[in-house]
Amino acid sequence: MEIFLKVTDPDKAALILEMGASAEAVLFAATRNGANVCGLEDRAGTLEPGKLDDIIEVKGNPLEDIRALGQIRTVIQAERCIHTASGDDFYR
Numbered sequence: 001m002e003i004f005l006k007v008t009d010p011d012k013a014a015l016i017l018e019m020g021a022s023a024e025a026v027l028f029a030a031t032r033n034g035a036n037v038c039g040l041e042d043r044a045g046t047l048e049p050g051k052l053d054d055i056i057e058v059k060g061n062p063l064e065d066i067r068a069l070g071q072i073r074t075v076i077q078a079e080r081c082i083h084t085a086s087g088d089d090f091y092r
Helices: 010-018 023-030 032-037 066-070
Strands: 055-058 072-077 080-084
Touching: 010 023, 010 066, 023 032, 023 066, 055 066
Parallel strands: none
Antiparallel strands: 055 072, 072 080
């Protein structure tokens, strides 16, 4: 059974860790597995040339502390920076 979750939900991510999943499995649940469940694995879910995925930069390493997913510093969507931790939002 695959699990998936909203990538920025650190509480759910921590709960899944408490249930015995690895941090890597939680990150897959937030990325690759969600795309698979939606039937989009050929277009999203992993960072590969030609795919449509967004990127978030977080403060810290979510493999060491999964709650880092809740500390978003930068959001890159459609190859454009649309948010930074300084509060600047860009929609160009």
